[in-house]
Amino acid sequence: MKQTPLTAKHRALGAKMVDYAGFEMPVQYAGVLEEHNTVRTKVGIFDLTHMGEFEVTGPGALNTVNHVTTNDASLLKEGEIQYTCLTKEDGGIIDDILVYRTAGGFWLVVNASNAAKDYAWIEQHLQPETQLKDLSDELTLIAVQGPKSAPLVEEILGLSLTDLKNYTFIEVTYEDVRLLLSRTGYTGEDGFELYFPNALAEKLWDECLAKGEKYGVEPIGLGARDSLRLEARMPLYGNDIGEDTSPLEAGLTRFVKFDKGHFIGRDFLEKQKEEGVQRRLVAFTMIDKGIPRQGYPLVNLEGEEIGAVTSGTHSPTLDHAIGMGYVDVAYAKADTEIQVQVRKKLARAKIIKGRFLA
Amino acid sequence: MSEQLRFTKEHEWLLVKGNIIRVGISDYAQNELGDIVFVDLPSVGDQVEEGEGIAALESVKAVSDVYSPVSGEIVAVNEALEDSPELVNESPLDAGWIVEIEVEGVAQTGDLMNKQEYEAFVKGV
Structure with missing residues (x-):
């Protein structure tokens, strides 16, 4: 089982640890109900390092992303993020992912359980002049979620987040290291996700807990992550969507852009749209x-x-x-x-x- | 009080009062399940077989069946759990009891574990 740079912290906090997608992850600390309510009313922090991050660069990066996903990545300006699906020829969902438009190309944030499969699929369908790189092992991901997430993140990073809109991101500097900060999450609350080199993991985690104490911050496990996302009606890959369901059946039609040109699965999905699900x-x-x-x-x-x-x-x-x-x-x-x-x-x-x- | 309890390997406890057996789950079991949010109880009068599911304990994350450790008739259910399922977490060995089953004759619990034996068993789990 893989560990994250925060595994020792979770154990020290008394977390119940489980095997999730090959990682030893905290399922709960104080209890699912308490953690759930903390995120709804205060602020919680999550270790999501098990998620995968890929970088797509080169002159063919946009072509590659638009070829393998259903949404239209050409609509993204630098600093913007979109939700999208990787689909097979038969319309089945390989994964649901986030696409970040960076200065040099794109970042894809993928589900842990699908990371290896996604990488192989994208590599197999790379368009000319595209480089694909797996950053997952280098990066730690901490999510800060809840109504008090903005003041907490502002205090830690020393900046104002008023202008950071939902589904956008910025690069910030912390301890002379560049971090990526996005206003995204999987809880239905205001929240942020911070991607940064593993070496900073314990320091940032401890700082979230210390500076968040006055807001009632708590660490949150995968148990509450699941109940939070379900209340927010967000699908979970493996439960609500999968290779045997299409984005149209899953109610994700607004993330399928037929007018962008060809993409894998387009023919099937167009037919399914005409005939109805x-x-x-x-x-x-x-x-x-x-x-x-x-x-x-x-x-x-x-x-x-x-x-x-x-x-x-x-x-x-x-x-x-x-x-x-x-x-x-x-x-x-x-x-x-x-x-x-x-x-x-x-x-x-x-x-x-x-x-x-x- | 807990000295009188007998435990199964399925982490249930039994309290024998003549031919009436009160059943609940152990502290270890409630801790493993996490916050209980709903208890699906059987009806008084139901006939149950040993090993049959008699109640379901729902946590936020999952559902777990409680299996009847004996055969007999359900003669009481803990109705307090309908409004306060958290009693199973807070007081698993007492206020969080689940059902009472009437058995024919005198219940045999000699092959079940006492508290000390059960605690040793849990350490090995």
Whole structure:
């Protein structure tokens, strides 16, 4: 199992450690509920060093990125970020990633569990005059998330973040080292992600905890990361999206740009868009008691199976159960009542539009 | 009180009162599960077989079944858990009990672990 430069810190903080995508990572420190609420009301810090970062440079960099992703990277100005998917010819999602437009090309931030697969795929589809480099082993990633994240990061880095918009990034200097700071996250809260050389990891982590004490900062594990992203209705690769689902089925159509020209999977997705999808990823809240879990059948009010749950939990913020799953399109409209087979019982649920949180 | 408890390798405890057996989960088990947010209880009157799932403990992250350590009839469920599932975390051996099962005859718990044996067992897990 790989470790991050912060593994010793997590152990010292009493974290429960698990194997996640081949890394020994903290799943919880004080407890998932407390950590979840800390990010919603104060500020939390996450070690996300397991995520992968690739650099794409050279005159062919834009062509390569636009060839392997569904969104249009030519729309990005330097300092801007977009969410996008890597898709196969059959429209299946290889990964969902972030693309950063840098001075010299692009940065791709990819899921840990897919990093090796993504690298091989992109390398195989490199366009002429493009260089691809894996930076993952050199970089530490700390996310600072929550309503108090801006004052904390401002204090640590000694700058104002008022002008840093969502999905943009800047380069900043800390201890004479260049860091990349983006206003991004996976929690539904205001937040930042800091990418920097491993040598700074322990110092920056400790500084976040020390300077954040007055804001009630806490370290946050992967358990709360999952419940936070689900409340924010953000899909998780491996649960809600994967190689057997297309971006259109997953409701990610706005990240697929057909007018940019060719990209891998375009032909299939264009056809699927014309014909319409058969199933849709939906979000639902439970009406009856019971918590939906991945794999539980979704059935209509007549008891016929119409899909399956892909993610579910008890929402700590809303204090009731929520979930996501694929259903036959006939049941995808907001306010449609469906049922979840929770072990031996059927529990009613309602499809919702938009986020779970107000 | 906890001296009277008998533990299974599945991290449940039993408290025998004649032919009524109260069942809960151990402190080790609640700690492993994390914050319990919902307890799916059986109904009073349900007949259960040894090894059958009788309740489900839901944490934010996952669901875990509680298996019946005996065969018999559910004669009581801890209704306090419906509104306060966190009792399983806060008081696993007492206020966080889950069900009571009535067995035929006198329950045999001789092959289960006492507290000291269970603590040694957990250290080896």
